[in-house]
Amino acid sequence: MEYVLFLVLAVMIVGFLFYWRQAAASRRERELADARADAHRWYERLGGQVMNLHGDDPAARQALADASERYNAAGGQLDQARTLRQFELARETALEGLAYIRAARTAMGIDPGPELPQLAAARGAGTLTKDREVSVQGQTFRAGPHSSPQTPYYYPGGRVNGRPVPQGWYSTPVWKTALGTAAGVVGGMLIFDALFSPAFADPGMAGFDEGYADGYQEGFEDAGGGDFGGGEDVGGGDFGGGDFGGGDFGGDF
Numbered sequence: 001m002e003y004v005l006f007l008v009l010a011v012m013i014v015g016f017l018f019y020w021r022q023a024a025a026s027r028r029e030r031e032l033a034d035a036r037a038d039a040h041r042w043y044e045r046l047g048g049q050v051m052n053l054h055g056d057d058p059a060a061r062q063a064l065a066d067a068s069e070r071y072n073a074a075g076g077q078l079d080q081a082r083t084l085r086q087f088e089l090a091r092e093t094a095l096e097g098l099a100y101i102r103a104a105r106t107a108m109g110i111d112p113g114p115e116l117p118q119l120a121a122a123r124g125a126g127t128l129t130k131d132r133e134v135s136v137q138g139q140t141f142r143a144g145p146h147s148s149p150q151t152p153y154y155y156p157g158g159r160v161n162g163r164p165v166p167q168g169w170y171s172t173p174v175w176k177t178a179l180g181t182a183a184g185v186v187g188g189m190l191i192f193d194a195l196f197s198p199a200f201a202d203p204g205m206a207g208f209d210e211g212y213a214d215g216y217q218e219g220f221e222d223a224g225g226g227d228f229g230g231g232e233d234v235g236g237g238d239f240g241g242g243d244f245g246g247g248d249f250g251g252d253f
Contacts, residue, residue, distance in 0.1 A: 028084075035087035042094035043074050049101045055108045059147035059169065063104035063154045070097030095119055099156035103169075107147040107154075122157035128168030134194040141191050142171040163192055 050071045055061055070093050077090035095116055102112040131144035142150050147169045157167030160175045177188040 032084055032087070035084050035091070036081070039074075039078060039081070039087045039091040039094065042091055042098065043071070043078060046071050046074065046094045046097040046101065049098070053101065053104065055104060057107050057147070058149070059152040059154070060104040060107040062152050063100045063107060063147075066154070067097045067100035067104065070094065070100065092120055096121075096156055100154060103147070103154040103156070119156055119158065121159060122167060125157035125159065125164040126166035127157065128166050132195055134191070136191050136194050140171070141174065141195065143168055143195055145169070160188065160192070163189065165192060166196065 046067065050064070050068050053064060055064060074090050074093040074097060077086065077093055081087045081090055096119055098116055099119065102116065105112045128143055128145045131142070133140060133142045135141075144151050145168055147154065151169035151171050153170045153173045155165060155167060155170060155173070155175055158165060158175075165175055174188050174191045
């Protein structure tokens with residue numbers, strides 16, 4: 001009798017484990033199918049914009065070129081995607097491309113279209129709300145909330161070598177420089193620091209988000225540098241009086 005009860009119990013346990021594994025596999029398949037469909041939806045929407053939108057404005061042309069690059073990248077990611085995470089990355093790339101499309105449409109003076117889901121990389125990066133101009137190592141760099149002949153490069157916001165870089169228009173794609181060689185990383189970080197942080201001891205920036213300055217120092221050390229001294233030429237901008245739109249790096253600038 002005990003043997004029969006044990007056998008019945010064993011069969012029940014095996015049956016439950018089989019059912020649980022089948023249910024888990026089905027759930028993973030549904031999640032994967034949903035992620036695949038979602039990534040393809042944004043990718044196809046990006047493709048329609050890339051194929052049909054054209055502009056003569058230099059800033060719009062640059063944003064469209066960046067959108068086209070993201071379209072090609074997302075297509076390559078989708079071709080190779082097999083896991084949930086890979087489809088999520090392809091979706092993020094397509095959304096980034098659509099962010100460039102919105103920027104291009106804005107630069108062309110037309111309706112940017114519906115809002116997009118927030119880019120994962122842009123969370124906490126903030127948004128420029130004021131025009132800014134600084135001089136770093138004898139070169140002038142500008143950034144602001146709107147496209148102009150002086151700021152034709154759009155960035156949707158994100159982190160570059162761990163530093164939050166706000167959404168806005170820039171005079172040069174310095175984020176690309178900061179992803180290059182060690183010298184480029186240091187140069188790019190100096191520009192970001194001059195534009196967005198109080199690391200150069202501007203008294204008007206007292207109390208600014210300390211997380212950025214701490215992260216900046218860490219990244220500079222990673223790039224092979226030491227502590228920041230006062231030898232850099234940083235000027236020409238207005239860093240005081242709440243020019244960052246609230247003083248919180250996670251918000252507007």
